[in-house]
Amino acid sequence: PSRSISTRCFICVRRHCRGWNIAIDIKLTDHWAFNASAVSATKTGVKLTGVGSVDTGHGVTVPEPIHYTTNLLNAGFNYKGEASYLNIGYAGSIFKNDIDTWTAESIWTNNAVQGNANRMIGAPDNQYHQIKAMAGYNFSKSTKLVVAGSRANATQNEPFIASGPFWYVPATSANAKVINTNFMARLTSRLTSAFDVTASLRYEDRDDRTPYMQTVATGRDAFGATSTTSPCGPGALPATAAVKVSGLTCYDTIPINIRQEQFVLDGNYRLARGQALRVGYEFQKIKRNSDLEGSDPYRADETKENTIKFQYRNTLSEDFTARLGYDYSRRRHSEYEFEEPLGGVLGAAVEPLLPNLINYIVANRNRDKLRASAEYQASEKLSLSGGVDYNRDKYVDEGLFGKKEAKYWVLNLESSYAASDNLAFTGYFTYEDQQSTTGSLAILRATNVATATTPNPLNAPANCRAYPSIASYSATGAAINYGSPSDYITDPCRIWSETQADKVRTFGVTFRAKASSKVHLDGQLSYSYALTPISMSGMQVISNGLTIGAYGTNAAVNNNIFIPITSLPDSSSKYWDLRLGANFTTDKDSNIRVLYMFRKLRSYNPQWDLYTNPVAIQGYVGTGITSPNYKVNVVAVAYTHSFR
Numbered sequence: 001p002s003r004s005i006s007t008r009c010f011i012c013v014r015r016h017c018r019g020w021n022i023a024i025d026i027k028l029t030d031h032w033a034f035n036a037s038a039v040s041a042t043k044t045g046v047k048l049t050g051v052g053s054v055d056t057g058h059g060v061t062v063p064e065p066i067h068y069t070t071n072l073l074n075a076g077f078n079y080k081g082e083a084s085y086l087n088i089g090y091a092g093s094i095f096k097n098d099i100d101t102w103t104a105e106s107i108w109t110n111n112a113v114q115g116n117a118n119r120m121i122g123a124p125d126n127q128y129h130q131i132k133a134m135a136g137y138n139f140s141k142s143t144k145l146v147v148a149g150s151r152a153n154a155t156q157n158e159p160f161i162a163s164g165p166f167w168y169v170p171a172t173s174a175n176a177k178v179i180n181t182n183f184m185a186r187l188t189s190r191l192t193s194a195f196d197v198t199a200s201l202r203y204e205d206r207d208d209r210t211p212y213m214q215t216v217a218t219g220r221d222a223f224g225a226t227s228t229t230s231p232c233g234p235g236a237l238p239a240t241a242a243v244k245v246s247g248l249t250c251y252d253t254i255p256i257n258i259r260q261e262q263f264v265l266d267g268n269y270r271l272a273r274g275q276a277l278r279v280g281y282e283f284q285k286i287k288r289n290s291d292l293e294g295s296d297p298y299r300a301d302e303t304k305e306n307t308i309k310f311q312y313r314n315t316l317s318e319d320f321t322a323r324l325g326y327d328y329s330r331r332r333h334s335e336y337e338f339e340e341p342l343g344g345v346l347g348a349a350v351e352p353l354l355p356n357l358i359n360y361i362v363a364n365r366n367r368d369k370l371r372a373s374a375e376y377q378a379s380e381k382l383s384l385s386g387g388v389d390y391n392r393d394k395y396v397d398e399g400l401f402g403k404k405e406a407k408y409w410v411l412n413l414e415s416s417y418a419a420s421d422n423l424a425f426t427g428y429f430t431y432e433d434q435q436s437t438t439g440s441l442a443i444l445r446a447t448n449v450a451t452a453t454t455p456n457p458l459n460a461p462a463n464c465r466a467y468p469s470i471a472s473y474s475a476t477g478a479a480i481n482y483g484s485p486s487d488y489i490t491d492p493c494r495i496w497s498e499t500q501a502d503k504v505r506t507f508g509v510t511f512r513a514k515a516s517s518k519v520h521l522d523g524q525l526s527y528s529y530a531l532t533p534i535s536m537s538g539m540q541v542i543s544n545g546l547t548i549g550a551y552g553t554n555a556a557v558n559n560n561i562f563i564p565i566t567s568l569p570d571s572s573s574k575y576w577d578l579r580l581g582a583n584f585t586t587d588k589d590s591n592i593r594v595l596y597m598f599r600k601l602r603s604y605n606p607q608w609d610l611y612t613n614p615v616a617i618q619g620y621v622g623t624g625i626t627s628p629n630y631k632v633n634v635v636a637v638a639y640t641h642s643f644r
Contacts, residue, residue, distance in 0.1 A: 017043040036075040043068060051104050051118050062104040068097040068123065083138045093128040101161055124158030124174075142190035149183045168216045170237060174253070176210040194270040202262040208255035212292045216248040254295045259287045266309075274315030282307040282329075288362070299338075300362040305331035307367075319377040327369040333362045354441060360395065360403035368392045381418045386411075401439050404497075408434035422514040432504040440496040442538065496538035496565065504530040518585040525578050532571040539564050569610075573603035589642045597634040603627040 019041035026034045049064035076089025099122035130152035138144050156176040160169045186200040214232045230237045232250035266280040284305045288298045307329035315321045339355045373387035392407040414428040508526035515521055578598040585591050605627040 017041060031079055031081055033078045034076070035078065037073075039072040041070050049120075051120060064120070064122075065099050065102055066122070067099050068095065070095050085136050087132075087134045089132055091128075091130045091132065095123075095126050097122045097125055097158075119161060121161055124156050126154065126156040126158075128152060128154045130180075144188050146186045147184070150181070152180045154178045154180070168237065168240070170215070171211075171213060174210060174213070177208075179207040179209065181205040181207070196268045198264075198266045198268075200262075200264045202260075202264075204258075204260045206256075206258045208257055208291075210253065210255045212255065212295075213253045215251045215253075217251065252295070254290050254292055254297065256297070257287075257289050257291065261285045276313045278309070278311040278313075278325075280307075280309035282309070296337075298359055298362050300333040300336045300359070302334040303331055303362050305329055311371075320374070322374045323372065325369075325371040327367070329367040329369075331365045331367070333364060336362070354401055356399065357401045358395075358397050363395045363400075363402060364397050366394045366396055368394075383416045384414075386413045388412075401441055404437045404439050406434075406436040408432065423511070424513075425509065425511045427509045428507075430504075430506040432502065434503075435499060435501040437497065437499045440498070440538075442494045442496060493539050496536065499533075499535045501533050502530065503533075504528060520583040521581070522583075523578075523580045526576075528573075528575040528577075530573045530575075533567075534571075535567045536565040569606045571603075571605045571607075573601065575602075576600040591640045593636075593638040593640070595634075595636040595638075597632070597636075599632040599634075600630070602629050 019039070021037065021039040023037040024035065028034055044067045045065075046063040047066055048061050051062050071092075071094045073092040073094075074089065076087055079086040102120050102122065103117040104120060105117055130150055132148070132150035134146070134148040136144065136146045154177070157173045159173050160171070181203075182205075183203040184200070186198065188196070188198045190196050214237060216231055216237065230244060230250070231248045232252075261284070263283045264280065265282075266278065268276060268278045270276045282305075284307075285302065286305075287302045288296065289301050290296045307327055309325070309327045311323065311325035313321070313323045336358060339357065368391070370390040371387070373385070375383070375385045377383050388409065388411055390407075390409040392405070394405055395403050410433075411431040412428070413430075414426065416424065416426045418424045506526060506528040508524065510524045511522065513521040576599065579595070580597075581593065581595045583591060583593055608627050
C-alpha cells in the first residue's frame with residue numbers, strides 16, 4: 001500500500017496560541033483507503049468578560065484568564081466502486097480547560113463574607129464522539145441514491161464549584177449527556193429528458209439525558225434573613241441553613257428533547273429551451289418535550305408544517321436570465337398549555353407569567369416567501385444583476401399575546417466591469433428592511449399601584465374597562481389590592497404593542513488588478529448606514545402620589561393614573577470600511593502579503609446616550625457609557641513559504 005503523511009506546527013504570538021496537526025492517507029487496495037487526522041490547539045492569555053457583581057443589579061467587565069486545549073480527531077475507511085461508494089468514520093472533540101475557579105474583586109461593597117470577591121469558573125471540560133457512515137449507489141446514469149447516518153455522544157462532567165455562602169449545588173457535577181442520532185436518504189432520478197425528481201427523508205433526534213437539577217444562588221453581598229423554606233419550594237432541596245435564606249433565587253436545569261422529521265419532494269420540468277418550472281412540497285414535524293413531567297418550556301409538544309414551493313426560470317436571451325419563486329407554508333401546533341389569567345393587583349413578591357402568552361417558536365403561523373432575480377450581460381466587459389427577497393410571517397392565534405407579525409424584504413443590486421484583462425471592478429448596493437410586532441400586557445403590581453377604593457384611574461381613556469368601586473380591608477386592616485378589572489386581558493388600556501425594525505443600507509466597491517506577473521493588488525471600500533426604530537403603543541397604570549381620602553381608621557392612600565407609553569428615539573450607526581492589499585510573489589515557493597485596513601464607526605443608542613448623566617432618572621444610576629464611536633487602522637504583513 002502507498003501512504004502519505006503531512007505535519008505542520010504553528011505559533012501565534014499575539015494571540016498566545018500554539019498547536020499542531022497531522023494527517024495520514026493510506027491506499028489499501030484499488031477500492032479501499034484509510035485516512036486519519038489530528039489537530040491540537042492551545043490558547044492562553046486573557047479576554048474581557050462581563051461579571052455580575054456581588055452587589056445586586058450591577059455588573060462589571062473584567063479580564064478573564066484563559067488557558068484551554070482543543071483536540072480534534074478524525075478517522076475513516078473509504079470504499080469506491082464502479083457504481084457505489086461507502087464512507088465509515090469517527091469524529092471526536094476533546095476540550096480541556098486548565099482555568100477552573102477564578103476571582104474578580106467587587107467594586108461596589110466591601111464584602112467580608114466572600115472577601116470582597118466574585119467567584120467565577122471557566123468553560124467546563126467536555127467531549128464529543130461521533131460514529132458516522134455515508135453510502136451511495138447509482139442504479140443507472142439517471143437514478144442515484146444517497147444514505148447517511150450518524151450517532152454522537154456529547155458529555156460534560158466538570159466538577160462544580162463547592163457550595164459557598166451564597167449558593168447551594170446538590171451535586172458534584174452536571175453529569176450532562178446528550179445523544180444525537182441523524183439519518184438522511186435522498187433519491188434523484190431523471191424520469192424523462194425534460195423531467196427530474198428529487199425525494200429526500202431526514203430524521204434528527206436530540207436525546208438529552210442530563211439529570212434534572214435545582215440550584216440556588218444570590219447576587220447580594222451579605223446574608224439574607226433566615227427563611228422557613230427554600231426558594232425552590234417546600235421539600236425541593238434539603239432544609240439546610242444555606243438553603244433556607246431569603247433573597248436566594250432558584251434555578252432549574254430542565255433537559256429538553258427535540259425530534260425532527262422532514263420529507264421533501266421536488267420536481268423540475270423543462271418547459272422549453274431556456275425555460276424551467278420547479279415545484280416542490282415539504283413536510284416537517286418537530287416534537288419538543290422533557291423527560292421531567294410538567295416542565296416543557298415550549299408548552300406544546302408538537303408542531304407540523306406544510307410548505308409548497310414554485311419557481312420559474314426563463315433565459316430570455318443569451319444575455320438575460322430571470323427567476324421568480326414563491327413559497328407558502330402553514331405551521332400548526334398541538335394542544336397548548338396556557339397560563340391562567342390572574343386578576344387584581346398582584347403582590348410585590350409575585351412574579352407571574354404573562355397569561356395567554358404563546359411561544360413564537362411553536363405558535364401557529366402562515367408564511368409567504370417571494371423571490372425574484374435577474375442577470376444581464378450587457379457586454380463582454382459589463383454585467384448587471386439584481387434581486388428582491390420578501391418574507392412575511394403572520395401569527396394567527398387569535399386573542400393571544402406574543403409575536404404578531406414578522407416581515408422583511410431585501411434588495412440586492414450588483415455590477416461588474418472588466419476594464420482590461422488585468423483590471424476589474426465590482427460595485428454593489430443592498431437595502432434590508434426587517435420588522436416585527438409583539439403584543440403584551442401591563443400586569444399591575446402592588447409596588448407601584450395604590451391599593452384602595454378607586455374607580456377608573458385618573459387620565460384613563462373612555463374605553464378603559466371599569467375598575468372596582470367598593471373598598472375593603474382585611475382583618476388586620478391592610479387594604480385589599482384593587483385596581484384591575486376581571487376582564488383585564490381585553491382592557492385596551494393595558495394591552496401593549498411593540499414594533500421593532502432594522503433598516504440597513506450598504507454601498508460598496510471592490511477592485512482587482514494585476515500590476516505584473518508577480519504583483520497583484522486588491523481593495524474594497526464600503527459604507528453602511530443602519531437605523532433601528534422601536535415604536536410602542538399602550539399605557540401603564542401607576543400611583544400618581546395624590547391621596548383619595550381615608551377609610552375608617554385607615555389613612556388616605558394614593559390614587560392611580562394612566563401613563564401613555566413613549567417610543568424610544570431611533571438607534572443608528574454609520575460604518576466605513578477600507579481595505580487595500582498587495583501580493584508579491586518572490587519565487588515559485590514564496591509569497592508576501594501586505595494589507596492595510598481602516599474602519600470607522602459612528603453610532604447612537606438612546607439606551608446608553610440618554611443616561612450618561614449619573615443622576616439620569618430617579619432610582620437609576622447612569623452608566624456614563626456612550627454608544628461606540630471609534631477609528632481603527634491596521635497594517636499587516638504575512639510571509640508564506642512552501643516546503644517541497
